[in-house]
Amino acid sequence: MSAPFFLGRVIDTIYTSGADTETMTASLSSLCLMLTGVFLCGAAANAARVYLMEASGQQIVRNLRAMVFSAVLRQEVAFFDKNRTGELINRLSSDTSVVGHSITDNLSDGLRAVAQAVGGVSMMFYVSPSLASFILMIVPPITVLAIIYGRYLRSISKRTQDALAQATQLAEERIGNIRTVRAFGKELSEVDKYTQKTDYVLSLARKEAVIRSGFFGVTGLSGNLMILSVLYKGGLLTASQHMTVGELSSFLMYTFWVGISIAGLSSFYSELMKGFGAGTRLWELLDRKPEFPLNEGRILSPDQLKGQLEFSDVSFSYPTRKDAHIFQNLNLMVPAGTIMAVVGPSGSGKSSLVSLLLRLYDPDAGTISIDGHDIRDLNPYWLRNHIGTVNQEPILFSCSIKENIAYGAINPDAVTIQDIHSAARVANAYDFIQSFPKGFDTVVGEKGNPKILLLDEATSALDAENEFLVQEALERLMQGRTVMIIAHRLSTIKNADSVAVLDQRRVAECGQPTELLGNRQGLFRKLMEKQAFLQEEQQRALL
């Protein structure tokens, strides 16, 4: 920082001392030696700074990703209806990188540029306050311009990240459903749609490039203006002997120095504003409070939990489709330890009933209770751990069968291999799993040992042997529990203690299967006739 100042002094000394060439050469070479030492130290310090910034940058991005991921997973299910997977993935991967870069590598370069600029300006004032004040008149207009530019850059960066998120969303959905895309031969049109989205990203990037280069042009021009002003005004001051030639030379060097710092500052400022833009959505995600608590509320002791389920005057519509009412004043009671089969036309809300019981959504009106306790007062984490669910398409995680089975347990670490084997036996899957070359170290899953079971029976036709095995496994699973089963098989329905028929946003009929079948005009009877007819049709087709 003080090198140009000394250099200025040396030049003055040369001018005024009249020393011989040898002395001057000797003092100049010792000055060069000193400067070499300073530069070497500077290079080493810079290398250390780059390493530290690189390492801490990676750490910051990792922490930011973990925080955003945790904030996302804590949100209620309705949040995921509104914010799609691809978009959230983009926030996690791309937005965090942009923010990470803007607050690490860039911040370090920026701080260095700030330190250089402050040092340079201080030295300019030290050498010549009047010339420095004159030169720095350029600062206010540049600041106003920078503020306008920064705002624009922030908004463009936000729009770019949003557009990228939409493109990723589209790609994620289409790749995830490649079989459907292929079945309809939609590959080319999907590529067109994706290209349109990326074209928009490109147009935003071009806009950004234009305004960025404009800003850099203006800051570069102002640096040149500063140098010209120093030459002009400084020349006058030197001529009028208010400044020595050495002072003017060192002032000029500081002006160059400040000019270079301004270029560094512009780049830092641009990246910082870009980071703020990309960060807007991340801060929103981090600040978002989930609508339901994840792990707060009452926990019932094992002897308090009998398993009686009750829906009282429940009205519900999905948050993304408020106008489509799924239930209106629905009432339903499942006594503890009994099996209730839920039937109804497609779209009548059978799965929605299960989602409400698991408290994936809250009803708009009415209450859902377990043993007389409103589920809104219960701890949702506890609730879901005490309700076993078996879906038509069980979700499997990419880990071993062993881990998949243990995943549903309250404390997976406490699950022994014997527990896993007996869970597999209950599900009639033991022999099947053991037939794999890697046995329980292969893949597939099932849930714990709960008091309440919510089952979604598979609609797909099974061969006689498998149908028998599934039925047997279900019966064993249902013993001594309260079961609500979305039933499709006549055999399951007949074996249930009671049947609830959903239609027109409510429970249209409820009672024992034989009782309901007795009502010739009833909806249940009609549904069953249709099912029996379909089965006959299928059998005839098979013959």
Ligand SMILES: Nc1ncnc2c1ncn2[C@@H]1O[C@H](COP(=O)(O)OP(=O)(O)OP(=O)(O)O)[C@@H](O)[C@H]1O
């Ligand atoms: N997450 C959701 N967001 C918005 N609407 C939904 C959502 N899930 C389901 N729906 C709608 O709610 C209605 C009831 O759906 P639900 O899946 O509960 O019916 P279902 O009786 O189980 O149907 P199916 O027998 O075809 O599985 C349908 O119109 C469905 O499109």
